[in-house]
Amino acid sequence: MARWGMVFDLHRCIGCNACVIGCKQENSLPDGVLFTRTLSEEYGVYPTVNRVYIPTLCNHCEDAPCEKVCPSGATYTRDDGIVMVDSDKCIGCGSCAVACPYDQRNELKADLFKNGLFGEGELTPFEEQGYIRFTPGMVTKCDFCSGRVDEGLDPACVVTCPTDARIFGDLDDPDSKPSKLIREKGGRAPLPEKNTKPKVYYVNWTT
Amino acid sequence: MAASSRDLPIVGDSFNVGYRFQRYWDTPMANAFFCGELGAGIFLVAAVIGSMPGMLVGLLLTSLLKTWFHMTHMGVPMKSWRAILRPDRSWISRGLLAIVFYAGFGFAYLGLAWLGLAESMGISESLVTFLKALAFLSALVVATYQGFAMSHSSAIALWNTGMMPVSSLVYALSGGVMVNLLLGGTGMAPGLQSNLVIAGMVMMGLLAVVHLSLLHAAYHGSPAGRKSVELLTRSFYAQWYWGVTWTVGIIVPAALLWSAGGSYAAMLIAGAGVLAGYYSFRVLIFKAGLFEPIMSFRP
Numbered sequence: 001m002a003r004w005g006m007v008f009d010l011h012r013c014i015g016c017n018a019c020v021i022g023c024k025q026e027n028s029l030p031d032g033v034l035f036t037r038t039l040s041e042e043y044g045v046y047p048t049v050n051r052v053y054i055p056t057l058c059n060h061c062e063d064a065p066c067e068k069v070c071p072s073g074a075t076y077t078r079d080d081g082i083v084m085v086d087s088d089k090c091i092g093c094g095s096c097a098v099a100c101p102y103d104q105r106n107e108l109k110a111d112l113f114k115n116g117l118f119g120e121g122e123l124t125p126f127e128e129q130g131y132i133r134f135t136p137g138m139v140t141k142c143d144f145c146s147g148r149v150d151e152g153l154d155p156a157c158v159v160t161c162p163t164d165a166r167i168f169g170d171l172d173d174p175d176s177k178p179s180k181l182i183r184e185k186g187g188r189a190p191l192p193e194k195n196t197k198p199k200v201y202y203v204n205w206t207t
Numbered sequence: 208m209a210a211s212s213r214d215l216p217i218v219g220d221s222f223n224v225g226y227r228f229q230r231y232w233d234t235p236m237a238n239a240f241f242c243g244e245l246g247a248g249i250f251l252v253a254a255v256i257g258s259m260p261g262m263l264v265g266l267l268l269t270s271l272l273k274t275w276f277h278m279t280h281m282g283v284p285m286k287s288w289r290a291i292l293r294p295d296r297s298w299i300s301r302g303l304l305a306i307v308f309y310a311g312f313g314f315a316y317l318g319l320a321w322l323g324l325a326e327s328m329g330i331s332e333s334l335v336t337f338l339k340a341l342a343f344l345s346a347l348v349v350a351t352y353q354g355f356a357m358s359h360s361s362a363i364a365l366w367n368t369g370m371m372p373v374s375s376l377v378y379a380l381s382g383g384v385m386v387n388l389l390l391g392g393t394g395m396a397p398g399l400q401s402n403l404v405i406a407g408m409v410m411m412g413l414l415a416v417v418h419l420s421l422l423h424a425a426y427h428g429s430p431a432g433r434k435s436v437e438l439l440t441r442s443f444y445a446q447w448y449w450g451v452t453w454t455v456g457i458i459v460p461a462a463l464l465w466s467a468g469g470s471y472a473a474m475l476i477a478g479a480g481v482l483a484g485y486y487s488f489r490v491l492i493f494k495a496g497l498f499e500p501i502m503s504f505r506p
């Protein structure tokens with residue numbers, strides 16, 4: 001069984017946010033709901049100023065705090081390591097959202113499904129076909145496009161990225177691209193002090 | 208240049224690196240926490256002093272108002288019953304179970320002991336006392352579990368301290384002492400009243416210690432904890448934190464109980480002050496909760 005994970009190459013990300021759009025389209029996300037973001041930061045002092053783009057999404061932690069606190073059993077981890085949310089079981093209490101150190105949970109407030117993307121109270125055909133998978137009021141997150149992964153495809157954000165800054169693969173396979181990158185470039189997990197054992201790593205941390 | 212997180216800004220929901228407010232648990236949840244803990248505190252103190260009206264008020268506050276505010280917070284309220292399913296790992300589940308037991312045993316005890324049903328049904332006094340003990344223990348869990356639920360969140364440094372359940376219990380008992388003093392009114396036995404006044408003053412002292420410990424733990428815990436303490440003590444939340452939580456909620460009630468302990472008007476003002484301070488604490492602790500920046504390249 002594979003253990004899926006992702007690597008972000010910080011030298012390659014150009015902050016185009018194509019991944020964000022690809023994710024929204026693939027997952028039919030309502031207005032203001034994002035499963036992935038590309039954060040930016042400027043640092044340094046003139047004339048040596050730099051900007052770095054830092055992609056973020058659910059880290060699918062081995063020791064997922066969101067799963068531990070979920071009172072309804074809606075959050076669970078698949079055998080391949082993908083942390084999922086069962087839309088039929090989620091009660092929308094938000095305890096997973098305050099437990100995730102990476103702030104990667106999204107509340108799907110009921111009115112998001114009524115107003116529609118254009119705010120006119122009508123859903124577009126794109127929204128109608130996509131919103132079926134959600135329960136209004138639930139709290140959800142990135143699932144590494146588990147449907148695509150089950151079909152042998154990469155997540156939407158990975159295939160959309162024009163610079164190959166997102167690399168997806170089996171972390172248990174030492175010859176997989178992400179495993180090699182983590183080993184050769186010293187991949188680091190975000191907020192390691194939280195002891196959540198993320199399956200998302202960043203390489204090229206230095207400028 | 209190594210990545211680190213130091214003096215970064217609060218960035219709201221933007222696409223920038225920095226601290227982010229927790230925005231998932233807000234005023235409805237604060238209302239639920241306030242009513243739940245206060246109700247349990249009133250019940251605990253009333254059970255100790257043997258006040259049936261106090262126990263009834265505590266039970267109603269928890270079982271009706273807390274439940275109502277939780278339902279207004281829930282994204283999928285019709286499925287809220289599912290929150291009871293994972294007591295093995297979730298403090299929310301454990302708390303919900305405790306509320307069910309607390310309400311069940313508590314109302315059963317009141318029915319048997321206060322309405323006299325025990326006599327008419329031929330139920331022994333030891334069984335009635337056992338029910339009271341079970342309700343008392345359940346109320347103790349209700350008064351603290353919300354603090355445990357918050358302290359288990361390593362994501363939010365302000366909450367991630369063992370002082371959180373202590374603060375829940377001390378605030379619950381403070382509110383319980385003050386409300387029972389007011390419910391007893393002028394008809395309360397002088398000895399009992401003076402004992403409750405002394406208990407109230409002790410609680411004010413404990414609250415001050417709890418607050419200082421919370422601030423100390425958060426300030427020295429992590430950068431986000433330090434930022435949260437700055438928010439509480441030096442930002443736009445400071446007027447509420449120092450003005451309502453500390454001055455109205457601790458200092459003024461302590462002074463009133465000390466100087467005019469026997470006066471009902473003084474107890475009324477002190478009680479209202481404690482409850483106002485308690486409520487502002489519950490709201491502010493949610494408002495000032497921050498997530499750490501995921502990483503930073505700033506030196």
